[in-house]
Amino acid sequence: MNLFSKTFVKPFATALGLVLAASVSAESVLIKGADVYTAQKLLPATDVFVNNGRIEALGSNLTYKADRTIDGRGKSITAGLFNSETQLGVVEVAAIEQTVDSMTTRTDITAAFKVADAFNPNSTLLPHNRAHGLTHALVMPRAATGLFAGQVALVQLGNTPRVVHESVAVAVDFSEHGVELAGGSRASALALLRQAFADVQDYSANKAAALAGDRRTYSISLMDAEALVPVLKGEQPLIVKVQRAADIRAILKLAKAYKLKLILSGVEEGWMVAADIASAKVPVIIDPINNLPSGYESLGSRLDNVVMLHKAGITLMFTGMSWHNTHSAYLVRQSAGNAVANGLDKHVAIAAMTANPARIFNAPVAGDVIQGGPADLVLWSGDPLEVTSEPELVMAAGKVAPMVTRATMLRDRYFERLSAK
Amino acid sequence: MNRLLSTGLAAAIALALGACGEPEKAKPTLELPNKDPFPSTYQANAAGTLLIKGANLLIGNGEQAEATDLVVKDGKIVAVGEGLQVPDGATIVDGKGKWVTPGLIDVHSHMGVYPAPGTANHADGNEMTSPVTAQVWAEHSVWPEDPQFEKALAGGVTTVQILPGSGNLIGGRGVTLKNVPATTVQAMKFPGAPYSLKMACGENPKRFYGGKGQLPSTRMGNMAGYRSAWIEAAGYKKSWDDYIKKVEAGEEADAPTRDLRLETLVGVLEGDIRIHNHCYKVDEMAQMIDMAKEFGYKIAAFHHAIEGYKAAPMLAKEGICAVMWADWWGFKQEAFDMVRENIALVDYAKACAVIHSDDPIQVQRLNQEVAKAMSAGNRLGLGLTAGDAIKWATLNPAKSLGLEDQIGSLEAGKNADIVLWDANPMSVYAHAEKVWIDGVLRFDRNDASVAPTSDFNLGILEAGEVRP
Structure with missing residues (x-):
């Protein structure tokens, strides 16, 4: 018992994952007659044959011999889910600071703050989210001392979770929270951003001298300047969290002036400036369930925000649901369902949590269900966005994912006790 | 001061009477504190008669009925059945293919006390200046213009219990409101609803006060803090009981000096005020139950009962509701043992299972939270129907509030708190189409004029922009 409780949380979970992964790695699966949601369209009542970790065939009346054949009628298939924040x-555990590596109190590690270095593949959150259909996520650092939160990682929740890309973007927080950390005014925050960018340009052009201490004092540390070089060269995206319409415009203007590759996140008042966002060809990371004036920056928050953003031609990437975007990151599906309930096209909603982020962040999957593609998919017991649909089969990184998690073990232990009464 | 004045007045009247007849000694009068100094001023408009025809009804008590009629008269449900006569002058709503539930009830809300926008000037939900603040009443913090109320209404929520936060061991009184637009909280108060008292187990009080180097800094400190308060309350109760006994025996006696803090605790000991206890873990629930027995009071509900499934047999035996989320977890150690089947398992063990939001986003779609909890139970093979599941947001929460004789089910005699859904409310695609409270239409998805927006939104958003 003692041994069990001591080793349970991490090593045990890992061992279990490895054993199951080894035993199922070569498993071939034939799913018969499920509704397949590709990034573009619905393929009704379609057979899917998965072999050697890839989708070998998609079609009707497939007759492959498989290790496992599943009746998919009345069920649906989507690509594995991708939560973009x-x-x-x-x-x-959010309230146990020793387990929280998403932010730092150091003022000299901001843009250089690389959460990928802290990624724990044995986290209990990963099997829980994977078993509910989440196969990819962006890991976003949080700003604690200033505007720059750090470098965003792309992770894959396969049976052996891993960091795919250590740094896909640098994150800036220009919400009320970030502005508060940057002198308490949007004007001071913008001044600090411009100064930081000017410093990076100077550093970039005079690297040797800067490292030798022969340039002026910069407003950010040398390692932060180094981390921002690809952003200022327009090679790596800058993800800016921003809500208020006027602030969105200010950030768009800034990005244009410095020729940045911009991605916006939050954007609760995005619908008010949708044309501006669209003409700048800037994609957005958004939780479509938000509809409250939670702060003065989001007085215009509304449920059909994403409908208007989509209409304007803006590429959507979803996060959510609400603040459960980490422990229950798989609930991005509920946010997407609510978007559809309030007017968004279903395929657009599904693409916003599969194909769109996969493409923009260069994931190892297409976020789509396509012949020849890697087996990264979920078989849902019903409509793919319905809250009463359960994942019946999850394939992540080409392998069947175990559905046993810490939560199901607890459930089974107590259900047995309750049933015995 | 009041007491002296009125005793003097009584004596004067006695004297005056005495002057005309036999001189009689003034009988001392009992001066008890007013238990309802902020009475409800809620009034339903004339509701008329309503017939919802042929809808699928989720009754709220576990039953469901297809293609059934429902008649409302003067704010009450008067009949439920197939093919009912159209009452004279009735407004008829075609319910064919639609669904009807009782108004949803959220027993854990901080709307009004933590309104939107969430700014310091209106963060009035947690009086964290002392671990026992039984003297504070949530209703005194409620900002009725909070734009979150109307969003919850659009999600079919008709009754909310507004609680103080969980920073304190004993945080103060909660209040039950009808979710109607109003300029004063009194106009929202559910007439005659019992008061509640918010208590909190576990990590929050010990973290906050421990951080300041004062009791409680540990769970044993938590227990000592509650028990000391109950001992004080018992002493205070005795001083009033003694006073009442003396006066009733015709003796002169001065009423004890009022103590707001202890008055509320005595209300619990006397069974007038219901305990709603933030308590995640089974071990702490067991201690709270023993403590309630030690001091002779009842616990109505454990809120945030993440470990409800571990406590279910005990809760069933003690008649205590478990108030739960569908899937929240991991924000604290005490929230680590989440199982998605929690609500279904508590229900399976025949304990009173209740869903709650504690959240302004989820209060707008409590039906989806119920649906997820139902789905998890069905994954385990529990065979739950929508009719079974909806009671977690209707009759069971009504029980926890002590209002089950008035709200929570579609039964004759109950208040006409009704939601008409455009699809099965267990679906993510369903919307509340119409919402009635006491038979009065308070929200109509297709007619914005039915529910004028909060004053706060005027001039900020255009009429079409404040729709849910």
Whole structure:
């Protein structure tokens, strides 16, 4: 018992994952007659054959011999879910600071703050989210001392969770929270951003001298300047969290002036400036369930925000649901369902948590159900966005994912006790 | 001061009477504190008669009925059945293919006390200046213009219990409101609803006060803090009981000096005020139950009962509701043992299972939270129907509030708190189409004029922009 409780949380979970992964790695699966949601369209009542970790065939009346054949009638298949803003692998219990690696109090490690270095593949959150259909996520650092939160990682929740890309973007927090950390005024925050960018340009052009201490004092540390070089060269995206319409415009203007590759996140008042966002060809990371004036920056928050953003031609990437975007990051599906309930096209909603982020962040999957593609998919017991649909089969990184998690073990232990009464 | 004045007045009247007849000694009068100094001023408009025809009804008590009629008269449900006569002058709503539930009830809300926008000037939910603040009443913090109320209404929520936060061991009184637009909290108060008292187990009080180097800094400190308060309350109760006994025996006696803090605790000991206890873990629930027995009071509900499934047989035996989320977890150690089947398992053990939001986003779609909890139970093979599941947001919460004789089910004699859904409310695609409270239409998805927006939104958003 003692041994069990001591070793349970991490090593045991890992051992279990490895054993199951080894035993199922070569498993071939034939799913018959499920509704397949590709990134573009619905393929009704379609057979899917998965072999050697890839989708070998898609069609009707497939007759492959498989290790496992599943009746998919009345069920649906989507690509594995992708949540575009989480702290997966860098937070275990939010109120236990020793388990929280998503932020730092150091003022000299901001843009250089790389959450990927802290990623814990043994986190209990990963099997829980994977078993509910989440196969990829962005791990977003959080700003604690200033505007720059750090470098965003792309992780894959396969049976052996891993960091796919250590740094896919640098994150800036220009919400009321970030502005508060930057002198308490949007004007001071913008001044600090411009100064930081000017410093990076100077550093970039005079690197040797800067490292030798022969340039002026910069407003950010040398390692932060180094981390921002690819952003200022327009090679790496800058993800800016911003809510208020006027602030969105200010950030768009800034990005244009410095020729940045911009991605916006939050954007609760985005619908008010949708044309501006669209003409700048800037994609957005958004939780479509938000509809409250939670702060003065989001007085215009509304449920059909995403409908208007989509209509304007803006590429959507979803996060959510609400603040459960880490421990229950798989609930991005509920946010997507609510978007559809309030007017968004279903395929657009599904793409916003599969194909769109996969493409923009260069994931190892297409976020789509396509012949020849890697087996990264979920078989849902019903409609793919319905809250009463359960994942019946999850394939992540080409392998069947175990559905046993810490939560199901607890459930089974107590259900047995309750049933015995 | 009041007491002296009125005793003097009584004596004067006695004297005056005495002057005309036999001189009689003034009988001392009992001066008890007013138990309802902030009475409800809620009034339903004339509701008329309503017939919802042929809808699928989720009754709220576990039953369901297809293609059934429902008649409302003067704010009450008067009949439920197939093919009912159209009453004279009735407004008829075609319910064919639609669904009807009782108004949803959220027993854990901080709307009004933590309104939107969430700014310091209106963060009035947690009086964290002392671990026992039984003297504070949540209703005194409620900002009725909080734009969150109307969003919850659009999600079919008709009754809310507003609680103080959980920073304190004993945080103060909660209040039950009808979710109607109003300029004063009194106009929202559910007439005659019992008061509640918010208590909190576990990590929050010990973290906050421990951080300041004062009791409680540990769970044993938590227990000592509650027990000391109950001992004080018992002493205070005795001083009033003694006073009442003396006066009733015709003796002169001065009423004890009022103590607001202890008055509320005595209300619990006397069974007038219901305990709603933030308590995640089974071990702490067991201690709270023993403590309630030690001091002779009842616990109505454990809120945030993440470990409800571990406590279920005990809760069933003690008649205590478990108030739960569908899937929240991991924000604290005490929230680590989440299982998605929690609500279904508590229900399975025949304990009173209740869903709650504690959240302004989820209060707008409590039906989806119920649906997720139902789905998890069905994954385990529990065979739950929508009719079974909806009671977690209707009759069971009504029980926890002590209002089950008035709200929570579609039964004749109950208040006409009704939601008409455009699809099965267990679906993510369902919307509340119409919401009635006491038979009065308070929300109509297709007619914005039915529910004028909060004053706060005027001039900020255009009429079409404040729709849910």
